[in-house]
Amino acid sequence: MNLSILNLAVKSFRFRKFSVGLTILSLAISIMLFLSVDTIRVQAKDNFVNTVSGIDLIVGSRSGSVQLLLYSIFHIGNATNNVSWESYEKITKHPRIHWSIPISLGDSHKGFRVVGTNQDFFQHYQYKKNNKLLFDTGTEFSNLFDAVAGSNVAKKLNYSINDEITLAHGIGNVSLTSHDNLPFKISGILHPTGSPIDDSIVIDLKSLEAIHIGWEHGISNKTNFSAKDIELEDIALQTQSITAFLVKLKSKHDVFNIQRAINDYRKEPLLAILPSVALLELWKVVGIIEKILLLISGFVIITALFSMLAIILTNLNSRRRELAVLRSVGASPLDISLLMIIETELLIVFSMILGIVLLYLSIILLSPILYSSYGIAMVLTPLSTFQWMLLVCILIAGLLISLIPAFNAYRNTLQDGLTIRS
Amino acid sequence: MDKPKQCIQISQLVFRWPGSHNDLLSIPKLTIEQGAKIFIHGASGSGKSTLLNLLTGVLTPTQGSISILDQSISHTKKAQLDSFRANHFGIIFQQFNLIPYLTVMENIMLPLSFSKHRLSKAQEYKSDIHHQAMEILESLGLDEHNISNRNITELSTGQQQRIAAARALIGAPEIIIADEPTSALDADAKHGFIDLLFNEVKKTNSTLIFASHDHTLATMFDRTLPMDNLTSAHSS
Ligand SMILES: Nc1ncnc2c1ncn2[C@@H]1O[C@H](COP(=O)(O)OP(=O)(O)OP(=O)(O)O)[C@@H](O)[C@H]1O
Numbered sequence: 001m002n003l004s005i006l007n008l009a010v011k012s013f014r015f016r017k018f019s020v021g022l023t024i025l026s027l028a029i030s031i032m033l034f035l036s037v038d039t040i041r042v043q044a045k046d047n048f049v050n051t052v053s054g055i056d057l058i059v060g061s062r063s064g065s066v067q068l069l070l071y072s073i074f075h076i077g078n079a080t081n082n083v084s085w086e087s088y089e090k091i092t093k094h095p096r097i098h099w100s101i102p103i104s105l106g107d108s109h110k111g112f113r114v115v116g117t118n119q120d121f122f123q124h125y126q127y128k129k130n131n132k133l134l135f136d137t138g139t140e141f142s143n144l145f146d147a148v149a150g151s152n153v154a155k156k157l158n159y160s161i162n163d164e165i166t167l168a169h170g171i172g173n174v175s176l177t178s179h180d181n182l183p184f185k186i187s188g189i190l191h192p193t194g195s196p197i198d199d200s201i202v203i204d205l206k207s208l209e210a211i212h213i214g215w216e217h218g219i220s221n222k223t224n225f226s227a228k229d230i231e232l233e234d235i236a237l238q239t240q241s242i243t244a245f246l247v248k249l250k251s252k253h254d255v256f257n258i259q260r261a262i263n264d265y266r267k268e269p270l271l272a273i274l275p276s277v278a279l280l281e282l283w284k285v286v287g288i289i290e291k292i293l294l295l296i297s298g299f300v301i302i303t304a305l306f307s308m309l310a311i312i313l314t315n316l317n318s319r320r321r322e323l324a325v326l327r328s329v330g331a332s333p334l335d336i337s338l339l340m341i342i343e344t345e346l347l348i349v350f351s352m353i354l355g356i357v358l359l360y361l362s363i364i365l366l367s368p369i370l371y372s373s374y375g376i377a378m379v380l381t382p383l384s385t386f387q388w389m390l391l392v393c394i395l396i397a398g399l400l401i402s403l404i405p406a407f408n409a410y411r412n413t414l415q416d417g418l419t420i421r422s
Numbered sequence: 423m424d425k426p427k428q429c430i431q432i433s434q435l436v437f438r439w440p441g442s443h444n445d446l447l448s449i450p451k452l453t454i455e456q457g458a459k460i461f462i463h464g465a466s467g468s469g470k471s472t473l474l475n476l477l478t479g480v481l482t483p484t485q486g487s488i489s490i491l492d493q494s495i496s497h498t499k500k501a502q503l504d505s506f507r508a509n510h511f512g513i514i515f516q517q518f519n520l521i522p523y524l525t526v527m528e529n530i531m532l533p534l535s536f537s538k539h540r541l542s543k544a545q546e547y548k549s550d551i552h553h554q555a556m557e558i559l560e561s562l563g564l565d566e567h568n569i570s571n572r573n574i575t576e577l578s579t580g581q582q583q584r585i586a587a588a589r590a591l592i593g594a595p596e597i598i599i600a601d602e603p604t605s606a607l608d609a610d611a612k613h614g615f616i617d618l619l620f621n622e623v624k625k626t627n628s629t630l631i632f633a634s635h636d637h638t639l640a641t642m643f644d645r646t647l648p649m650d651n652l653t654s655a656h657s658s
């Protein structure tokens with residue numbers, strides 16, 4: 001019995017292709033909108049929270065934890081103070097510390113940040129759930145004036161291996177004070193990471209020290225140094241201070257002890273933060289927008305459901321005759337109600353399927369744009385539990401909504417009996 | 423299968439629409455034998471459709487009782503009445519009998535998907551029910567090959583009414599109810615349609631209840647029930 005009702009519903013859809021198609025399309029688009037807002041939201045959060053992974057602590061001079069996170073990882077803003085190399089060495093000698101990555105910021109190249117670090121960076125730095133840095137071409141720096149370019153830098157500035165670049169003192173596109181007496185040679189180009197590394201140029205800490213010879217007071221007091229001079233004069237290139245450092249512990253259990261120890265470090269006011277905690281904290285600030293977007297797309301779905309109801313009810317009036325005929329061949333009022341429920345649910349199921357297809361299409365089409373303009377790497381993932389729950393909610397809402405035409409149809413067939421009203 | 427001799431028995435029936443001040447129908451006693459061809463005649467608004475709705479159990483009598491095939495339908499639950507109707511009634515309307523989104527064949531087969539009883543009865547008669555449907559169409563004067571692949575909306579009213587008749591006849595229900603099935607047809611087509619309907623009804627010994635305001639048709643039937651005699655105004 002139900003099978004034949006389902007059959008009827010499908011055939012009546014085929015008969016009313018155009019209006020049914022439009023109804024499905026509008027509901028599908030609203031479902032797609034909601035799902036894609038949610039997908040982008042989740043993946044953006046994922047991208048964000050995993051900007052840096054595989055480390056236990058970020059250490060910098062004492063400031064706010066969000067500020068430390070912003071300048072050390074996202075290269076936004078500046079550190080107010082540095083961490084002395086002495087402290088860095090002393091702290092990282094701690095037996096519970098597995099490895100560490102020093103980071104020194106402050107210079108730039110055509111608007112891109114320069115990150116001074118050492119070989120440990122390439123060995124240990126991880127992004128997006130334990131992905132190691134990979135080279136698209138070339139290798140890490142081996143000579144004093146080697147530089148590694150992030151993928152975006154290379155792409156935007158059209159750099160390839162062995163290109164020469166000069167760094168600027170300070171941050172910004174137009175810099176009056178530059179280090180153009182000491183050009184660097186690109187030794188490698190990194191694979192895209194979807195993290196701020198893509199927009200960075202990575203050089204050796206020693207090189208950073210070298211180009212700052214004579215810059216102790218922020219302005220150059222010696223001119224026309226060349227790479228040769230430095231090598232010839234054999235100036236000791238000892239790093240004096242760094243901006244921050246990343247720490248990996250031997251055991252996660254020590255994280256709070258070490259954090260406290262660093263925060264209580266006597267010789268220098270330092271701050272150690274847990275990156276995951278700080279990232280989540282920062283996301284909460286950013287994340288209000290995503291909640292608003294989600295809410296709006298939720299309302300879009302509700303609107304689409306209501307307009308679907310309006311269309312069904314309008315159709316119902318012109319279908320009174322059809323329903324009386326069905327009744328005359330043996331369909332009970334309940335069968336006819338069931339027909340309405342099945343038709344509504346079919347509309348919703350078709351809309352959902354189309355909505356999901358549109359979602360994946362939009363991810364495929366949008367992800368290059370999202371990636372290139374926001375660094376958000378979208379991946380095709382199966383629907384999340386939340387998204388399935390939403391779909392189930394829409395199904396249930398559809399069921400409740402379909403009770404209205406079902407009740408109307410039931411009442412009409414009882415009232416009309418076998419009489420056909422025109 | 424034993425056919426009951428009496429098909430329809432009505433006693434002390436009174437029907438009044440809720441909110442109305444007068445009884446619309448008042449039938450002290452009425453018996454219709456199985457296989458009879460009954461013409462219900464009355465002007466528009468006289469209550470023909472109402473009576474048919476009472477017979478099919480769609481409406482419940484205000485007073486009195488109706489028995490169909492020895493079952494008292496005034497004491498049967500609504501849901502059971504629905505399946506009772508599907509099993510034992512074939513119904514033809516004045517017009518717009520066909521579901522536009524179904525094919526001619528699907529329209530004819532419709533009662534069989536709502537009534538197992540009629541399906542098995544049809545299969546008993548001939549296991550290939552498609553063939554059977556085509557046979558009925560043919561005996562109703564339709565070239566089934568020409569018809570079955572045509573769009574319902576392209577068919578003439580006469581063709582549509584004959585398809586509706588085929589649908590009412592398939593599975594040989596005991597009672598065929600026809601509510602002004604010919605009023606949209608011209609005079610020749612009217613008589614042709616009724617003749618064909620009679621032929622088919624005879625084959626299965628079905629009772630035919632045919633309502634119309636057109637008194638010229640009365641002579642074709644076994645018996646005429648004028649609505650004037652069945653309304654309360656007359657009997658009171
Ligand atoms: N659902 C209803 N509620 C109240 N009164 C009704 C209803 N349906 C019909 N009536 C009334 O019952 C009376 C009989 O109507 P009915 O439809 O049975 O007449 P009919 O003989 O079939 O007429 P027609 O030849 O025009 O089809 C009419 O006066 C009509 O107004």
Ligand SMILES: [Mg+2]
Binds near residue numbers: 470471472601
């Ligand atoms: Mg009528």
